[in-house]
Amino acid sequence: MTEVNIDLPTAEADVLRSAKRLSVLRSAVIDLPAPDLDLRDITEIAADLFDAPVGLLTLVDERDQWFKAATGTDQTRASSEASFCVHTISGGLQDAFIVNDATRDPRFSKQPQVSGAPFLRFYAGVPLVIEEQPIGTLCVFDVKPHDTVTDRQIVQLQRLSKLAAHMLKLKHEAHQRALKEAVLTREEQRHAMALDAANIGSWLWDVRSGNVSCNAAMLRMFGMQHSGVVQARDIFTAIHPDDRVATLSKLRSAMAQNDEYDGTFRVAPSGRWLLGRGRVHERDANGKPTLFLGINIDVTEQQVSTQRTRLLLRELNHRVKNTLAMLQSLARQTLRQTSDPQEFMTAFAGRLQSISEAHGLLSDHEWGEIHLSALLARQLMPHVRDYQKQIEIHKDEILLGPDQAVGLGLVLHELATNAAKYGSLSVYNGKIVLTARSVDEDGRKVLHMTWTEVGGPPVSEPTRRGFGTILIERSLDKVMGSSVKVEYLSAGLTALIRLPL
Template identity: 70%
Template sequence: MHVRTEKTDPSVTRLLDAPERLGVLHATVPDMAVPDRDFDGIAEIAAGLFDAQVALVTLIDRQWQWFKAAVGTDETRAPAEDAFCTHVAAAADASLVVLDASVDPRFARHRQVKGPPFVRFYAGAPIMLEGQAVGTVCVFDDKPRTEVSQSLIHQLCRLAALAASLFKVKDEARRRALKEAALSREEQRHAMALEAANIGSWLWDIRSGAIAGNSALKRMFGLSADSSVGARDIFGAIHVDDRGATFAKLRQAMKADDEYDGMFRIGDTGRWLLGRGRVHDRDGKGNPLTFIGVTIDVTDQQASAQRTRLLLKELNHRVKNTLAMLQSLARQTLRQTSDPAEFMTAFAGRLQAISEAHGLLSDHEWGTIRLADLIAKQLLPHVSAYADQIELHKDEVSLGPDQAVGLGLVLHELATNAVKYGSLSVPKGKVVLTARNVVEDGDTVLHLTWSEVGGPPVREPKRRGFGSILIERSLDKVLGSSVKVEYLPAGVTALIRLPL
């Protein structure tokens, strides 16, 4: 049920158009048009308190007043400009009581007061979210009242406050569920990337002895995929002839704050593993708290001495760079957020970007990889229809390890930003990439342009986040490279220069 007023009050217009109020409303209750049985009890209590024919829990956007719960009517919405409840929201912190609308100059000429359903009595209290009036708890009746006690009005206001609290609780639950779902997806992608590259990753809690490791690590050490892992399990799996030296190297790395670098055999299988790692953080007294690292199965490389020497030299360099990058990414990401779920989402995505590049390089024995393959690996997880959303114009380009890892991170950060705010946040948006080999002073240089089209209007951010810094610095290891990001109104454009 709704009541149309004779003309729109200026205060009502200001309320309906207020961007702050609409922002709070849409952010907190994105499904406002859907009735919610969780609010039925509030409407039923209001109807009972006032012995009223109709009771509502409403939300008011620019055009409509939506009924989240209703007693005495089957309607689900009403025009916002003509609703009694809009006057309540316009007053923000005050309730509205109309004892007899037929003699009230604001509503006496209204057609639903003069005609069916002959509304006479109305009482409403505002629902406040973050200081903004977004709706009401209200009651209607076709019988006028001579008076309404302050205690009843107080109870109506308490019901409105209860509705506001319920909206907040449901919003927090919704946001938490979205974060948990996003984290779960990122964890799955992370695990798949490391599995594809056959890299065991681990984080050792030195005080408790617990080791958090992926399935690749457990498989390398002959441990059950479902089992919890402790330091005793790991050291116990190492060949007895290599165990002492491995433990000594770890202790020395902790003491000297240096990097651990060790190769050892697994006792049961005889397979050779390469481990690299270092202390991740320390307590106030300098004692190590956690140790982070990676483990790679190098059995096949050991079969050929010359091949092993060449490959290990490259692997040591790459793993060292990757470990340093992982630590830097972890620390910088932690500085950006104190929320564990948000940290894991951001960190896992960046770790996935590194893993994807490592996986391609591993497939090509750490030689060169094709630019098109790297682009596909980094962008496929961010789009639903790759052929429609990614347009690629390119020359044939081959990338070395430093170039591939650095450019992979740049592409990941650009894609993540595009999914959140840019062209990939809408179904018809897309990214156009143009890659050209250009000869400059006798040397070949890749000019790669990232252009977002079809997305929402873009504004340059007021503050440079870690993602922006990472885009600019991911290619630091490649001399002469540069990344320039331009926030054009039509879409983000990135100009990448990369010597080949």
């Protein structure tokens, strides 16, 4: 079946190049050249029906006709314009095209496949119709003329063509479904991977059977084996007893009122907090819920953070009350010691700054414990020129709680202020020697600290006790068992501090 250029009549050319026909052809059959062995039986039946050696199921585009299935030939394509089939598709959708003897038909007698090998003589074909468009043919060829073709043969050929068209449509629909399923599978896999990466547990509860289908993240949250399906009662049992009743109540309410379920609960085995959300996905004919779809998110860190924030706020509220009471007392006592407003502001501002520094350290550590070394640096640095040279420290590693830190901060501030005005820090070569040891007294840790001023001017005990001295001695009153003793030695002031930790 050699290719040849033929000038087609206008009607045949219009059908051959019809945009609508070609659109249906290419959408219905993705791969035109690829043979389809499932359709070969139809071509064999067609050939047997006419007692012909060749049976073809062809798909005809604007240039080529492709033999989708063939019996009696190994050829897979031929020119559309030089084909018998172009005349078949240009006729009526239900019409058969018959050529009893091609040598006597002027349309075909001079074509190479008629005048030469394989010396075709007989042709019978009917359109292959999909969506009311002739996309190809079911046809037979013979090298011998056929005098007659019966109505029964034509009807049977038409039935075979409809069967072939139906099979092509089914294959196309199956291919489209496979593509959609592949896309859906990829989406499901992507969603599953995203949920797992985000540690979000997803679940589908079959209310009637009690089965819960869930992902790996959900199973991990409840400490269950990776079987994929668990019983709802096992999940409910895993909820912490203190949260179980409220959680089940919210679930029932969401199911009854068609609301969204939203609840936070703990998992008993691990103690972790989960946020659950979901709603009824399907109901039966009576309106009863059959499927419940939801997710769980691990919110343990948020819950711990919230609880910690509440504790810190309570602690801060307590500290603010204590601090305000302390400030009121400081203000009154400072005011009693001086009638000069500027002197009052200077003294009071220094003490206020001391409390502020201690509060700042405690706030940085969420009102937990702070290191003694940090408190010493905050309180003493404002009063020295060179901290490393003027402050000599010998200490153990000691942690202070809030009450200890605020009280000891005030003591250190008063001692440093006094040393800067009158003591060792008032001269260039003076310094402070601090020793701080943690001593075990009857099973309890106690801080023993000694403040010794070295290299300062001679010291004599004052004739009256000022507010600074009173403040030094009483700043630790809130800590039971604490004491501060100040000794005015001639070589320099010494303070002995005892503070239970």
